[in-house]
Amino acid sequence: MSQTERSPDIEYKHIAAIARRVISCRSVYKGVPVKIMKGDVTGAFRHLMLASEHVRWMAATIQELGVLIIDMLAPFGWTSSPAFYGAFGGAITWLVCRECPASMDPSTNDHEPFFAYEWVDDHVLVEPEINNRLHLANEALRLSMLAILGPAAINEEKLSTWETQLQVLGLEFDTDACTISMPQDKIAKALGSVHIYMDASNSGLAVLNPATRQYIQVQFDAEEQRLIQRASGCSGFNSNVREQLCVALAAWSFGPAWPTQHTVLIKAWSDNTSAVSWTNRLASNNPLAQDLNRAIGLAGAVFGFRILCGHLPGSSNTMADAGSRAWTPPYVKLWTNLSSAWQQIPVPPTLRKVYKPFSSSFSLTRWPLAQGQSTPRPGGNGRLGAWNTTSTRGYQQTANSTPINSP
Known part of the structure; x- marks a missing residue:
């Protein structure tokens, strides 16, 4: 049956x-x-x-x-x-x-x-x-x-x-x-799953949020053009890193507007399989991609969402493809027509080059500093702080006569 x-x-x-x-x-x-x-x-x-x-x-x-x-x-x-x-x-x-x-x-x-x-x-x-x-x-x-x-x-x-x-x-x-x-109640429910579309070229990048008809667009400057020229293989500011930069910028630019009542699933669509893998695993051997992954992970924790990347053939990503090349013909005309009713979301200067060392984009006071080679192991210098102590419920108990170090 x-x-x-x-x-x-x-x-x-x-x-x-x-x-x-x-x-x-x-x-x-x-x-x-x-x-x-x-x-x-x-x-x-x-x-x-x-x-x-x-x-x-x-x-x-x-x-x-x-x-x-x-x-x-x-x-x-x-x-x-x-x-x-x-x-x-x-x-x-x-x-x-x-x-x-x-x-x-x-x-x-x-x-x-x-x-x-x-x-x-x-x-x-x-x-x-x-x-x-x-x-x-x-x-x-x-x-x-x-x-x-x-x-x-x-x-x-x-x-x-x-x-x-x-x-x-x-x-x-x-x-x-x-x-x-x-219906509005169904729209609110659908916001639990947001789809964004992105593309990065040698000229710039574009990220689209069709639900709100908003987009992010960045033209690479002279410094980034030099990084692109020097990139080789899996290292440097290569196409994979540039595509993953789209995800990081979207996370921090669109993230504050996404609902926070529950964890929101964000599906980012890219035609770059390496960027898809790096973002989903939050792992890469490329130092620039590692910093981008830290930024993406922090945004998800702060704004309460989870980003998953999916692969989309470049031929199906027409608008984002045109947006990342909008400074050269024939894309400039195509992009102008497609984005005429859309709103551009500006990228804050502090996030513009978020692929640089992570702590340069975010306050140093928020992050533990790396220990140097000269840092001794705990208890390896100075007087011991306590003796004859017992541990109850995971907390250290000290006697009244316990000597302490001077400040």
Whole structure:
């Protein structure tokens, strides 16, 4: 029963079909309100009776009570239940779509079939508000549910009224404005996973945050151009380091704006596989990359996020690619067009070259100083601070007569 290869082949229409229906109605019935309604089937999966040879797989016992339980219906969560129910949901839609106002009311001359859309047990109708078309479409949906699954299938609580603004399948449809948007609560939830896109070239770098339409852009100066020329292999200011610099700048520039109620997962997309590996492992043999990893790790701890890098083919990273080369043709024109409605986030001077020794970018007072070769081991010089001591609960206990060193 859980073998997916034996499940019915169900093809669901894309939700864009609803949007196309709205546009079509507004085009044909100019000036006429277009309205939308939704409904679903009560306990949809409970309407599917199991074949006799399968019932035994839906049985259980409570030995202590001497009870045998046999489920005669297909429960929700069974591997194939959505596919099997899809056949019944599709049948409801088929019945609605074969009806029209004229077939429901002989006094009406409207022969255009009703529009119906289903996603498993959710049903959506979109119709122009002309004559009694809305009322008859509603009745067609109810009668179709009744014919396929019986009177218990009609869920009065989930059958909405006809509206021009309605949340359907997790999206907010506005038929007057012809817009589809995501509810604010879903946007807030989606912020838990932020995607940024980046690219670095010999000219500069760019980091994009599409969720806020903001970007970071840096043009490498003369000093960095000399570092690029001297870089060789895996050392120096090579392409891997420059790509990882994108991550560090994004962490400190965008980080303060990311929500702090819980740890946010940031997915950074790059076409440089080495930068992806170095950032995910926070490890590299390149000294510049090591300092960048320290900066990235500190930003994550301060602002409460975790950055993971993913590989993205360069051919799919058009905007970031143009942004990192925006000072030379033909990229300057392409970048200008793509970023016209975006906001640039300035990089603070203290972070501009964060790949330099870590402590030069962050206050020395925050970090322990490295011990020199002349630093003696603990207890290797001076008088011992305490004697005849005992340790309780991990804390050192000293007697009142314990001598102490003078300051």
